[in-house]
Amino acid sequence: MMKTEREKMTNAEPFLTNDPQLMEDKKNARILCSRFNDSPEDESVRKSILKELLGSCTENIAVKPPFHCDYGYNIFVGDDFFMNFDCVFLDAAPIRIGTNCMIGPKTCIYAIGHPLDAEGRRKKIGIPKPVNIGDNVWIGGGVTILPGVTIGNNTVVAAASVVTKSFPEDVVVAGNPARIIKHLKESI
Numbered sequence: 298m299m300k301t302e303r304e305k306m307t308n309a310e311p312f313l314t315n316d317p318q319l320m321e322d323k324k325n326a327r328i329l330c331s332r333f334n335d336s337p338e339d340e341s342v343r344k345s346i347l348k349e350l351l352g353s354c355t356e357n358i359a360v361k362p363p364f365h366c367d368y369g370y371n372i373f374v375g376d377d378f379f380m381n382f383d384c385v386f387l388d389a390a391p392i393r394i395g396t397n398c399m400i401g402p403k404t405c406i407y408a409i410g411h412p413l414d415a416e417g418r419r420k421k422i423g424i425p426k427p428v429n430i431g432d433n434v435w436i437g438g439g440v441t442i443l444p445g446v447t448i449g450n451n452t453v454v455a456a457a458s459v460v461t462k463s464f465p466e467d468v469v470v471a472g473n474p475a476r477i478i479k480h481l482k483e484s485i
Contacts, residue, residue, distance in 0.1 A: 306425050309390045314423040326369040334362040390425030398430060401438030410444045451481060
């Protein structure tokens with residue numbers, strides 16, 4: 298049996314980004330994001346929209362609008378999550394964020410890339426790569442996280458960093474490209 302483009306996408310296999318069902322999924326996510334971004338300053342309304350948009354989240358979530366994503370259903374957020382204003386998540390592959398995480402304003406998480414060759418890009422091929430963020434992670438403002446990255450538990454990503462590779466637990470990373478600038482003690 299042939300896989301749908303959505304099945305390929307969520308299984309981190311190359312897929313056609315212009316598939317009609319995926320275009321409909323994106324439209325639905327944009328409608329929900331628009332509702333969220335235009336919502337009144339009422340956390341119960343916002344949480345309700347986020348529960349409809351995201352793959353999973355708990356009641357203990359706070360997201361400041363505006364927020365934009367491609368699909369929503371590939372974003373999985375743990376308990377006690379805070380995200381500041383103006384973040385963008387391109388969630389072709391799953392984006393998994395652990396418990397007790399904070400994300401600063403204007404942070405972008407990209408779980409999709411495209412072929413380097415022009416022919417592949419003309420064919421509208423997407424290359425999804427999951428992003429995994431551990432527990433107790435603090436991501437500063439203006440951070441960009443690229444496809445396929447894993448960030449370990451208790452790690453801090455300094456503001457304006459570009460995270461191009463994975464990092465272990467208990468470190469502070471900074472720069473473009475981000476690199477370890479400090480090792481943290483086991484306890485937080």
